[in-house]
Amino acid sequence: MSSNESSAVLTNPSALWHKACTAVNRFKAWVALDGGNLSPGQTLAVKYFCVAVVLFFAQLLFGLLAALQFIFPGFLYEFLDFSVNRMVHINAMVVWMLYGFIGCIYWLLEDESGTEIVGLKWGNLAFLILTAAVALVVLVYILVQIGSGTDSSLWFINEGREYIEAPRWADIGIVAVMLVFAYNVVATFNKGKWSGIAGVLTLDLVALAGLYVAGMFYMTNITHEQYWWWWVIHLWVEATWEVLVGVIMAWSLMKLLGVRRKIVQTWLYIEVALMFGSGILGLGHHYFWIGTPEYWLTIGGFFSALEPIPLVAMVVHAVYDAGAHAFKNSNHPALAWIIAHAFGNFFGAGVWGFMHTLPQINLYTHGTQWSASHGHLAFFGAYATINIAFFYLAIQHWRGGVWMAGDSQNAWRWKWALGLLNAGVLGMTIALLIAGYEQSFIERAVEGSTWGGYFSAQNHPSFQNAMVWRLIWGLVTFAGLGLLIWDLLTIGKGETRKAQVIEPH
Numbered sequence: 001m002s003s004n005e006s007s008a009v010l011t012n013p014s015a016l017w018h019k020a021c022t023a024v025n026r027f028k029a030w031v032a033l034d035g036g037n038l039s040p041g042q043t044l045a046v047k048y049f050c051v052a053v054v055l056f057f058a059q060l061l062f063g064l065l066a067a068l069q070f071i072f073p074g075f076l077y078e079f080l081d082f083s084v085n086r087m088v089h090i091n092a093m094v095v096w097m098l099y100g101f102i103g104c105i106y107w108l109l110e111d112e113s114g115t116e117i118v119g120l121k122w123g124n125l126a127f128l129i130l131t132a133a134v135a136l137v138v139l140v141y142i143l144v145q146i147g148s149g150t151d152s153s154l155w156f157i158n159e160g161r162e163y164i165e166a167p168r169w170a171d172i173g174i175v176a177v178m179l180v181f182a183y184n185v186v187a188t189f190n191k192g193k194w195s196g197i198a199g200v201l202t203l204d205l206v207a208l209a210g211l212y213v214a215g216m217f218y219m220t221n222i223t224h225e226q227y228w229w230w231w232v233i234h235l236w237v238e239a240t241w242e243v244l245v246g247v248i249m250a251w252s253l254m255k256l257l258g259v260r261r262k263i264v265q266t267w268l269y270i271e272v273a274l275m276f277g278s279g280i281l282g283l284g285h286h287y288f289w290i291g292t293p294e295y296w297l298t299i300g301g302f303f304s305a306l307e308p309i310p311l312v313a314m315v316v317h318a319v320y321d322a323g324a325h326a327f328k329n330s331n332h333p334a335l336a337w338i339i340a341h342a343f344g345n346f347f348g349a350g351v352w353g354f355m356h357t358l359p360q361i362n363l364y365t366h367g368t369q370w371s372a373s374h375g376h377l378a379f380f381g382a383y384a385t386i387n388i389a390f391f392y393l394a395i396q397h398w399r400g401g402v403w404m405a406g407d408s409q410n411a412w413r414w415k416w417a418l419g420l421l422n423a424g425v426l427g428m429t430i431a432l433l434i435a436g437y438e439q440s441f442i443e444r445a446v447e448g449s450t451w452g453g454y455f456s457a458q459n460h461p462s463f464q465n466a467m468v469w470r471l472i473w474g475l476v477t478f479a480g481l482g483l484l485i486w487d488l489l490t491i492g493k494g495e496t497r498k499a500q501v502i503e504p505h
C-alpha cells in the first residue's frame with residue numbers, strides 16, 4: 001500500500017472499518033474453527049475464554065513492566081508508574097481467572113444438567129456489559145494515575161483495595177452480572193437435573209458473590225478496612241475458588257478419563273469439607289499484625305497450618321484417578337495441565353503457604369518477596385493451570401472432537417508451552433524466595449525492622465540479582481504464553497482422526 005493510500009485509510013472511517021473486517025475475516029479463515037460444533041452455552045463460554053486469554057497476555061505484559069522498574073527505577077517514571085503497572089498486573093490476573101471460571105461453568109452447565117442453557121440472552125448481555133466495564137476501568141487506571149482521595153474518586157476512579165481496586169460503580173455492575181450468571185446456572189439445573197456437583201457449585205457461587213460485597217464498603221479505620229478486605233481475598237482464593245476448581249476438576253476427570261461419578265463426587269465432598277474446615281478460620285493468618293486481638297495468632301496459625309491437607313487430597317485424587325485408568329485419556333494437553341494443577345496447587349498454595357503461615361515465622365517474612373514468591377506459584381499453580389486445561393478441552397470440542405495427543409501434528413508446541421510456562425513461573429518463584437529470605441534475614445532478623453534495615457536489604461547484591469533473575473524467568477514465562485496462544489489457535493487444525501472414546505468405568 002502506498003503512503004497516500006494508507007493516510008486515506010486512516011482518515012476515512014468506513015475504509016478503516018472495511019480494513020478491520022477484512023483482517024478479522026482473514027484471521028477467522030486462518031484459525032478455521034467451526035462454531036457449528038458448539039452448543040449455545042458453549043458459544044457463550046468461549047467468549048469468556050477469549051477475553052480471559054487477552055487479559056492473561058495483558059497481565060504478563062504489565063508484570064514485565066513492573067519487573068523492569070525494579071531494576072531501572074527511572075523507566076517510565078511519572079508516565080506509567082510502578083504502582084499502576086503492579087495494579088493492572090494483579091487486577092488483570094483476578095479478572096482473567098474469573099472470566100475463565102465463568103467460561104468453564106457455562107461450558108459444563110448444559111452437559112451436567114442435561115438440558116439447554118436458560119437465559120442465554122441475559123448471559124450474552126452480561127458478558128458485553130462486563131467486558132465494556134473492564135475495558136473502561138483499565139483505561140481509567142492508566143489515564144488517571146494520581147489524584148485526591150475523595151468520595152468521587154472512590155465511586156469513579158479507584159477504590160484503593162489491592163487486587164479489587166475497581167471503582168464502586170464497577171463493583172455494582174459486577175454484582176449485577178454475577179446475579180445474571182447465578183440465575184442462568186440455577187435456572188438451567190432446575191429445568192434439567194440437579195447433581196452433587198451442581199449442588200456444590202450453586203452453594204459456592206452464592207458464597208463467592210456474597211463475599212465480594214464484603215470488599216465494597218469503605219471504612220476509615222485501617223484495621224476494620226483490612227479485616228473485611230481479607231474476607232474477599234483470603235476466602236476467595238483459599239475457600240470459594242478452591243471449591244470451584246474442585247468442581248471443575250471433578251467434571252473434567254469424568255470426561256477425560258471416564259472416572260465414575262460416584263468416585264469424583266465422594267472426593268469432592270471430602271475436599272470441600274476439608275477446605276471450608278481449615279480455610280474459614282485459616283483467614284486468621286492475615287490478622288496477625290493488623291491490630292486485631294491476639295487470639296488470632298493461635299487460631300490463624302493452627303487452622304491455616306491445616307490448609308495443605310485438602311490440597312494433598314486433591315493431588316491424590318487427580319493422580320490416583322489418572323493412574324487407575326492407566327493414563328488413558330482423550331486429551332493429552334488437558335490431562336498434562338490438570339496434573340500441573342494438582343502439583344502446582346499443592347506446592348504453591350500448600351507448601352509455599354505453609355512455609356510462612358506460623359506467626360513465629362510470619363513475624364520475619366510478612367510483606368517481603370516471600371509473599372510474592374508464594375503469590376506467584378499459588379495463583380499460577382492453582383488457577384492458571386486449571387483454566388488452561390479447560391481451554392484445551394474446549395478447543396478440542398470446537399474442532400469437532402478431534403484426536404489431541406502427544407503424537408499430534410505440531411505437538412511440540414503444547415509441550416514447549418507447558419514446559420516454558422511452568423519453568424518460567426518456577427524460576428520466578430525461586431528468585432523471589434531468595435530475595436524474601438534475604439529480606440527476612442537482613443532487614444528483619446539482623447537490623448530489627450528499621451528503616452535503615454529496609455534499605456540494607458534492598459541494596460544487597462543477593463536481592464538485586466534476584467530481581468534480575470525474576471525478569472529473566474518472567475521473559476521465559478512470557479515466551480511460554482506466546483507459544484500457548486499460538487497453539488490454542490492452531491492445535492487440531494487439519495486433524496482427521498477422532499478423539500479416543502473413553503468409556504466410564
Ligand code: HEM
Nearest residue numbers: 237285304307349353354356357366367371375378379382
Ligand atoms: C490457591 C490458594 C492461594 C493463593 C492463590 C494464595 C495467594 C496469596 C497471595 C497473593 C498473598 C499475598 C497477599 C498480599 O498481597 O498481601 C498471600 C499471602 C499469604 N498466604 Fe496465600 N495463597 C493461597 C493459599 C495459601 C495457603 C494454603 C496458605 C497456608 C498454608 C497461605 C498462606 C499465606 C500467608 C501466611 C500469607 C501472608 C503473607 C504475609 O504475611 O505477607 N496461602 N497468599
Ligand code: HEM
Nearest residue numbers: 060063064066067086371372375376379380384474477478
Ligand atoms: C511475565 C511474568 C511476570 C512478571 C515479570 C511478574 C512481575 C511481578 C511484579 C514486579 C510484581 C510486584 C511485586 C512487588 O510489589 O514487589 C508482581 C506481583 C504479583 N504477581 Fe506477577 N509477574 C509475572 C507473572 C505472574 C503470574 C503468571 C502470576 C499468577 C498467575 C502473577 C501473580 C502475581 C501476584 C499475585 C502478585 C502480587 C504479589 C503480592 O502481593 O505479594 N504474576 N508480579
Ligand SMILES: [Fe+2]
Nearest residue numbers: 234238283285
Ligand atoms: Fe490466606
